[in-house]
Amino acid sequence: MFALAPDLAPLLRSGHDVALVxxxxxxxxxxxxxxxxxxVTAGARVVGALSGGCVEADAVLLGLDVLATGAARRATFVLDCGGTIDVLVHRVRGSGGADAVAIEALERAARGERAELALLRRGPRAGALVEPRCAAEDEDPLVLQHRRRPHLTILGAGRYAPALCRLAAAAGHTVTVVDPSALLATPARFPDATRVVVADLAAHLATRDGADEGAADAVVVLAHDDRVAVPALATALTTALARDGYVGATASRATAARRRTALRAAGVPGAAIARLRSPIGLDLGGEDETATALAIVAELAAVRHAASARPLREGRGPVRARSTGGHARIDQQRSGAVA
Structure with a gap:
């Protein structure tokens, strides 16, 4: 549901009711x-999809019925791929209705912030979206969570930085670009950045509040000058981010080895240096700015998801991992009104 937030939040805020499947x-x-x-909206506008089209028509009809009656419905669909899904179709009322909590959570998700709702699946309030603390166990809550968007800090606004900023933002990151040069660090060069900061690289890392950083966040040093890059890496590798997140730097193998020696001389612990990813990125081929940025973003994704980065055809088991969305208890009830 939260994946639909960028489209749903404006619809609801403008007063339109929607049926969520x-x-x-x-x-x-x-x-x-x-x-x-x-x-589904009352005008049969569809946001998102359940499949390649094999069940959408039936889902739209259920959504229109729920919008008309206000009563949540449950249904089971068999997909063309062979999978089976159980859905709960429920109404969310637009601005002016009683679903302000849901609208606010969707707006937070649309901004890339953390959000959480519980979808109640049983009882008189079945189909309601409430704060998890307001859900009773006998209402069979399905907890839906939206994690804060991962944050990437790009240190150095040179040749590769615009492409990296663009691809990282497209892949779901918020991006901060930092460079000591006001000529390079400009919003015009980085229209996809959340922030563009003119500052010394190491000083920026030392003064920022990293309390909210986690395993999904990353720092990438693109500066070529060791006099700038080594202090920035030394600072990055001694923050909490280095333990849980990603710290990388562009470099040749010789430059990467030289920097590791300099980091040891600067007193950075060996265990921290071992977590540095340099040379950076996956071996995807290509040497231009976009190819280099793609290799970096691909490694960010592989590290964040603890993935092998090997071709899927060489693996075994499910292509996509399943999730039960929190502490939800999954039931197998067939199509019909929800008790």
Whole structure:
């Protein structure tokens, strides 16, 4: 559901009601996970999708019925790929209705912030979206969570930085670009950045508040001058981010080795230096700015998801991991009104 937030939040805030078709159980093959879904407006506008088109028509009809009656409905769909999903179709009222909590959570998600809602699946309030603390166990809550967007700090605004900023933002990161040169660090060069900062690289890392940083966040040093890059890396590798997140730097193998020697001389612990990813990126081929940025973003994704980065055809097991969306209890109830 939260994946639809950028489109849903404006619709709801403008006063439109929507019917959400939320996956509450998924079995067998198929790309859908618990918490995925689509939305339907009274004008039959569809936001998102459940499949490649094999069940959308039926889902739209259910959504229109729920919008008309206000009563949540449950249904089971068998997908063409062989998977089976159970969905709960429920109404969310637009601005002026009683669903302000849901709208506010969707707006936070649309901004890339953390958000959490509980979808109630049983009882008189079935289909309601509430704060998890307001859900009772006998209402069978499905907890839906949206994690804060991962943050990438790019240190150095030179040749590769614009492409990296652009691709990282497209891949779902918020991006801060830092460079001591006001000629390079400009919003015009980095229109996809959340922030563009003119500052010394190491000083910026030392003064920022990293309390909210986690395993999904990253610092990438693109500066070529060791006099700038080594202090920045020394600072990055001694923050909490280095333990849980990603710290990398562009470099040749010779430059990477030289910098590791300089970091040891600067007193950076060996265990911290071992976590440095340099030379940076996956071996995807290509040497231009976009190819280099793609290699870096691909490694960021592989590290964040603890993935092998090997071709999927060489692996075994499910292509996409399943998630039950929190502490939800999945039931197998068939199509019909929700008790």
């Amino acid at each position: 939320t996956v509450v159980a998924a079995r067998g093959r198929g790309p859908l996970r618990v918490g995925d879904g689509m939305a």
